Amino acid sequence: MLVREGRVAAVGTRLEVERRSEAKTAEKLDLAGRVVLPGFVDSHTHLIHAASRAEEYELKIQGASYEQIARKGGGILNSVQKLRSATADALKHRARAALEAFASHGTTTVEAKSGYGLDTASELKILALQKELRQEQPVDIVSTFLGAHVVPPEFRGTADGADRYTSLVIDKMLPEVARQDLAEFCDVFCDRGAFAREQAKRVLLAGKRHRLAPRLHAEQLSRTRATLLGVELGAASCDHLEQVNLTDIRALAESRTAATLLPGCDFHLGWNNYAPARKLIDAGAIVALATDYNPGTSPTVSMPMILSLACTQLRMTPAEAITAATINAAYALQREKIVGSIEVGKQADLAVFEVEDYREIPYYFGENRCWMTLKRGEIIYMKD
Numbered sequence: 001m002l003v004r005e006g007r008v009a010a011v012g013t014r015l016e017v018e019r020r021s022e023a024k025t026a027e028k029l030d031l032a033g034r035v036v037l038p039g040f041v042d043s044h045t046h047l048i049h050a051a052s053r054a055e056e057y058e059l060k061i062q063g064a065s066y067e068q069i070a071r072k073g074g075g076i077l078n079s080v081q082k083l084r085s086a087t088a089d090a091l092k093h094r095a096r097a098a099l100e101a102f103a104s105h106g107t108t109t110v111e112a113k114s115g116y117g118l119d120t121a122s123e124l125k126i127l128a129l130q131k132e133l134r135q136e137q138p139v140d141i142v143s144t145f146l147g148a149h150v151v152p153p154e155f156r157g158t159a160d161g162a163d164r165y166t167s168l169v170i171d172k173m174l175p176e177v178a179r180q181d182l183a184e185f186c187d188v189f190c191d192r193g194a195f196a197r198e199q200a201k202r203v204l205l206a207g208k209r210h211r212l213a214p215r216l217h218a219e220q221l222s223r224t225r226a227t228l229l230g231v232e233l234g235a236a237s238c239d240h241l242e243q244v245n246l247t248d249i250r251a252l253a254e255s256r257t258a259a260t261l262l263p264g265c266d267f268h269l270g271w272n273n274y275a276p277a278r279k280l281i282d283a284g285a286i287v288a289l290a291t292d293y294n295p296g297t298s299p300t301v302s303m304p305m306i307l308s309l310a311c312t313q314l315r316m317t318p319a320e321a322i323t324a325a326t327i328n329a330a331y332a333l334q335r336e337k338i339v340g341s342i343e344v345g346k347q348a349d350l351a352v353f354e355v356e357d358y359r360e361i362p363y364y365f366g367e368n369r370c371w372m373t374l375k376r377g378e379i380i381y382m383k384d
Contacts, residue, residue: 039108106351
């Protein structure tokens with residue numbers, strides 16, 4: 001491979017590449033037979049949060065359900081309370097450390113959502129920090145506005161609280177996000193305990209008016225027909241999908257909307273209810289994988305671990321899983337023309353693994369075999 005000005009200039013046999021005139025003066029990097037992949041594209045993360053929710057992890061182990069914890073002010077609202085009281089510097093420091101950890105596992109592009117602020121100032125703070133981090137460190141950050149994550153505490157307790165908050169998202173938050181150019185996508189958690197289908201539709205249509213492409217948290221806890229809404233609106237991706245049925249699968253297969261699966265969430269929660277990856281793939285849907293990095297349900301930055309879960313729990317082959325975590329995930333972020341595969345003209349975003357066979361990457365579960373990560377041809381991580 002020949003890299004020039006951060007992009008792949010040539011790919012082929014050693015003889016084909018080395019006979020090119022530019023190769024004669026190029027710096028040579030011998031990877032000694034290691035496996036090279038496109039850098040992982042993590043298309044669903046909640047990058048900026050204030051703290052772990054380890055106390056809830058213990059409660060879940062003792063039998064409390066995700067929804068029981070949420071009803072008592074835990075879950076997402078726990079993260080909201082902590083984030084609102086956190087300083088921008090503390091949030092940024094935590095997120096930067098996470099980005100370094102992402103890179104050390106071979107990830108070169110992450111999508112990052114707001115959604116732990118749930119008031120205008122806090123949501124804008126999250127998105128502004130993501131914009132700063134995108135400019136200050138090498139991992140690409142694709143920002144998504146998730147103001148409609150759940151209904152915040154101050155809007156609960158009245159019958160029209162969810163509708164009033166939905167209007168706040170549409171009338172106040174979205175125009176300001178667009179004015180400051182803080183996001184590319186608009187997301188909604190459309191599920192039991194979050195937002196109803198019609199509320200989600202209102203938010204996503206408003207987002208489209210502000211040129212934010214739609215995406216959805218869909219069919220995680222219950223079937224709300226959010227997937228069909230996503231397909232109807234031309235969403236870039238519908239994510240989670242544990243509760244989809246054959247109608248949803250068929251709709252995704254006939255659409256250009258990616259189906260982004262998040263097995264780390266099911267693993268961490270101890271749910272034996274993984275999304276039906278085989279049915280989606282066999283139907284012809286575009287299947288992507290992501291970590292869903294967040295403090296409550298999937299506190300991992302490890303895409304290799306997600307590959308392992310995809311293979312053993314979702315019954316995806318290693319090749320299918322790697323495809324889902326690279327080019328398909330890039331497609332889910334509308335980045336497939338610049339990242340996600342090793343092709344001439346694309347960014348030289350590469351992950352090098354200390355294995356002899358690409359199938360060993362998911363095979364060695366819970367291990368990080370990433371040896372080097374390059375972003376636009378520059379080394380951003382190298383194993384000691």
